[in-house]
Amino acid sequence: MLTETISPDLFRAALSRWASGVTVVTTSDAQGRGHGFTASAFSSVSLDPALVLVCLDNRANCFEAFRQSEGFVVHLLAQGQQDLAGRFASKGADKFAGTDVQLSSRGLPLLPGALARLECRTERRIPGGDHLILIGEVHHAQDGEGEPLVYYQRGFHELNPVG
Numbered sequence: 001m002l003t004e005t006i007s008p009d010l011f012r013a014a015l016s017r018w019a020s021g022v023t024v025v026t027t028s029d030a031q032g033r034g035h036g037f038t039a040s041a042f043s044s045v046s047l048d049p050a051l052v053l054v055c056l057d058n059r060a061n062c063f064e065a066f067r068q069s070e071g072f073v074v075h076l077l078a079q080g081q082q083d084l085a086g087r088f089a090s091k092g093a094d095k096f097a098g099t100d101v102q103l104s105s106r107g108l109p110l111l112p113g114a115l116a117r118l119e120c121r122t123e124r125r126i127p128g129g130d131h132l133i134l135i136g137e138v139h140h141a142q143d144g145e146g147e148p149l150v151y152y153q154r155g156f157h158e159l160n161p162v163g
Helices: 008-015 063-068 082-089
Strands: 023-028 034-039 042-046 051-057 071-076 116-128 131-143 150-152 155-157
Touching: 023 051, 023 063, 023 082, 034 051, 034 063, 034 082, 051 063, 051 071, 051 116, 063 131, 071 131
Parallel strands: none
Antiparallel strands: 023 034, 023 071, 042 051, 051 131, 071 116, 116 131, 150 155
16 A cells, blocks of 8 residues: 655656646536636547546636536647637636637637647546546547647747757
8 A cells, every 4th residue: 555645846846847738628608608727637538439538626717617518628729829828727817808719519619729629528527636537528620730839847838840
């Protein structure tokens, strides 16, 4: 049985060494209001069926909307979308202000300019410590052009070509 634990600061520092893409996840509540967050944890789960997961902090302002929603959209952000990522990572701000949001056929908010969008039906919710793991079945995907926005050591970066 594991009895040692590490401090949250050390755990966070170690995880900051993992480079990842940047995603914003959106949904609509029962009244049609948009909600969203910047997800630091996103992954594909399965190809058949097409499943992805994102992790939502239990203390997030949008927690209840995602806990009750039937679907969500994962936006894979492109270089130059740092402001959008920062806005959706903040609390209390009108996250959709000044953004040309369109709605999917299911009424979910779609953000412009993403490298790719994955529209999902919420398949499962799993409690995971201080987060809620949302597993979504992808029903629609759209890909675009450009380079990804990358997050590493608590900052945004661009990919540099090798060679």
